[in-house]
Amino acid sequence: MNVQEILDGRSISNVHGNRHAFAYTGLMTCGHCGCAMTAEIKKGRYIYYHCSKFKARCPEPYVREEVLDLMFAAQLRKLRLDDDVFRMIGQAIRESRANEIRERDERVAKVRAEADRLQHRLDTLYLDKIEGRVTSEFHDRVATTWREERDGCVRDLESLASAEDDVIDDGIALVDFARTAHHRFETLPLSSKRRALNLVLSNCTFADGELSTTFRKPFDLLANVGSPGGGGTPPERGGLHPKQRRWLPE
Structure with missing residues (x-):
């Protein structure tokens, strides 16, 4: 089992896009007014996102999809997990599933x-x-x-x-994906990209040219541990952060 099969929808229905589907529609709202961020094609090939302005006029300007690609990849780059902890998390997932x-x-x-x-x-x-x-x-x-x-x-x-x-293999594959997501995110097909973001992120908003997101559980633990200022508690001996120990067997 590999993560691409999960992202392609082996466990749930796949997102079947058409030629007018866009990667980030339905994933973001405007940080100014809360309306959905919609997309359109300019000059036949450039994809721009903007506030739908459903409620009222909104000051948020257009943003290119390529810019959002970089912003979402930067969010995924906050996830950190070394090999030793990854193996221990895999053991914890298997033991939890066995129970x-x-x-x-x-x-x-x-x-x-x-x-x-x-x-x-x-x-x-x-x-x-x-x-x-x-x-x-x-x-x-x-x-x-x-x-x-x-x-x-x-x-x-x-x-x-x-x-x-x-779900054991799925869970381990998704944790493995999370720690390397930023490397392969931009090359994922549209449906897999949407699935990946839905798995890892929530409450995505865009305002003043900045993307804000919240990491879903349990990925929030990896983000808090890996990000500068993300918790402030130093790792314990052996390289394990106290928050990471929640994932591990007693």
């Missing part, structure tokens, strides 16, 4: 046992009805409740069975 799978299996066993118990009660109640030990009215009233409970168990089992076990 989740074990808990899910325990939940599946309990729900299946409850579904079997309800089905047995329904079968017994039906025999009681056939042999005249209970009335049809009593059977129908009680059976309706038990069937609803059994159907709820079946839905729970279907939901638990549909949980993806490949």
Whole structure:
């Protein structure tokens, strides 16, 4: 499993752009008025972004897409993670997922046992009805409740069975992508570029020629540790920052 498959939408629906799709529409709002930043093509080839001015006139000027490419790459450059910590994070992700799978299996066993118990009660109640030990009215009233409970168990089992076990590889690949994202960002295709930014960043605004973003969890930990002034706490012995230890197994 590699990160390009994730960015291309193996885990979720891919963003299918057309010839008029733009990389950053839907990802930014204007920092002046909160309206969406929209894009248009000038002279048949240059892509410019500007405030949609949906609410009112806005002072924010146009900005070229190439400039935004550099700005978003600069944001991704704030992510820092050395090889040793990356390996430890991978171990933590695997151990955390193993615990989740074990808990899910325990939940599946309990729900299946409850579904079997309800089905047995329904079968017994039906025999009681056939042999005249209970009335049809009593059977129908009680059976309706038990069937609803059994159907709820079946839905729970279907939901638990549909949980993806490949999130371990996906998670590790995405963390690996985060630490090298700025190197390959500008060469990503449009749909992958949008997916990458949606994975890592949120609350992107543009005002006075400056891009402001917020890193999603857990990438905010990497950004805070790697950025100048991003936390102020020095790393502990062994190169681990206290915030990074939240990712690691006890």
